Amino acid sequence: MSDYKELNDTLKSVSADLTRVSDDLSRKAEAALAEAKNSGNLSTETKAEVDKLITAQTAGSAAIDKITARLEDLEKKGSRRGSSDERAQSVGAQFIGHERMQGISSGSIQANQNLSIPVRNALLSAGVAEGVVEPQRLPGIDVMPKRRLFVRDLIAPGRTTSPAIFWVQQTGFTNNAAVVPEGTKKPESSITFATKITPVVTIAHIFKASKQILDDFAQLQSMVDAEMEYGLKYVEEQEFLFGAGGAGNIEGIVPQASAFAPAFAPERRSKIDDLRLAVLQAQLARMPVDGFVLHSIDWAEIELTKTVDGAYVMANPAQIMGPTIWGKPVVETEEPEFEGEFLAGAFRTAAQVFDREDANVVIATTNTDDFEKNMISIRCEERTALAVKRPEAFVTGPFGQAVAAGG
Known part of the structure; x- marks a missing residue:
């Protein structure tokens, strides 16, 4: 689960960087078009900047593809059930890491305030049908002790x-x-x-x-x-x-x-x-x-x-x-x-x-x-x-x- 979380965090970071590069590339492309229209060609400096942004965008897309493939592989191996971060953590980790619990740790939740933390797909003993889990059967009969007769x-x-x-x-x-x-x-x-x-x-x-x-x-x-x-x-x-x-x-x-x-x-x-x-x-x-x-x-x-x-x-x-x-x-x-x-x-x-x-x-x-x-x-x-x-x-x-x- 720690590998999954690390990859998920990396994916978020690379996605954010790729979004920033795409935005920069769009603005730079508009400036290049305006420059070519006015002067008839692109300056060497402008062309270098555009090439750099295109290269970064290509590298970012490739990284995202690799991370996505790795995440899918982990999911196929059963490392994850459900969705997002909560699925990557145990019930105890969900409880401790929940924002309401974080509030308790910082003292921001009052003593009389209700606390409701969702735990998904919990299976309780009461929900198991009778006979599904059998009690352990000891062999024989435990008879009462007897007096020795001599x-x-x-x-x-x-x-x-x-x-x-x-x-x-x-x-x-x-x-x-x-x-x-x-x-x-x-x-x-x-x-x-x-x-x-x-x-x-x-x-x-x-x-x-x-x-x-x-x-x-x-x-x-x-x-x-x-x-x-x-x-x-x-x-x-x-x-x-x-x-x-x-x-x-x-x-x-x-x-x-x-x-x-x-x-x-x-x-x-x-x-x-x-x-x-x-x-x-x-x-x-x-x-x-x-x-x-x-x-x-x-x-x-x-x-x-x-x-x-x-x-x-x-x-x-x-x-x-x-x-x-x-x-x-x-x-x-x-x-x-x-x-x-x-x-x-x-x-x-x-x-x-x-x-x-x-x-x-x-x-x-x-x-x-x-x-x-x-x-x-x-x-x-x-x-x-x-x-x-x-x-x-x-x-x-x-x-x-x-x-x-x-x-």
Whole structure:
């Protein structure tokens, strides 16, 4: 654009000079004709001046032809759109160079005076038809974050083909074994049992979607399947931990666990101490602990425990540390009601999960009026049971529980 403007300015200058030469040549020609008429011929001086003006006029015309050709070449290359100087400048240059803006720079325009600067052929976003410029499409679906579910991993797995689990539990053992003199009656011991029945329960939910959306968006169906299965596992974990039982529900571990009753209170007692005291309580019941369940906030507090010198007790933050304490794995839960409490227990030996039907997804189109409406019903369900064989193997309660009587 700077070349175009320079050529345009040169063209104006040469045109002005050529006009001046033509005017001078016309006046000189009239004088020459008058001189020839009066004297019969032209003087040498007059002839030289006329020849000089004719030469200048010829040179000026040639220069104009060259400049005009150059300008046309620039226009063909797209260096210019529109007309005159405004086309040779950007919109910003037009704005700054406009005479009204020059007036602002010199302070000659009043603050309340309207300013209108023409910008030709401006294309705005509002003037573009919808769909012409498409938004960027990110692949996949941004799904919601999910809680990590690990409680099932602590409990012994099992399978069943029945609607209920029937099992026999030893409830007592009276040991009267003793040294017996020769010829005397042997002492009699006794063992007591109880029968237990744990029902297999169904955890399920359904989801409805149109046939069209599932056909048109194939990834949506797999996402729905995954979300529905996660929903089952989330409720399953809540039932395994806190289920109230009765009416075909799961009776969870926490409602059946023994209340935390520490045998003694160590000096400068902390949450780390309470977990060790819970291990002791289960050990005294002859059921060694193999895992803990803690709220995420309580576990974070334990991991951040420091010595009086400011060193971390649990681990070096620069190293990767698994969630373990006292050599036992720790499972975190985000259940609000469990903050400030814990569960310690012999999960692998004192409880067992029995799966009757694994989590599965079934699709149907004949539910009520689904066929008429082109709707699809998606069902996700599982059937499972939890048998807590030794409730005394689990210890639960709040941190800082008072020492048991006689401890």
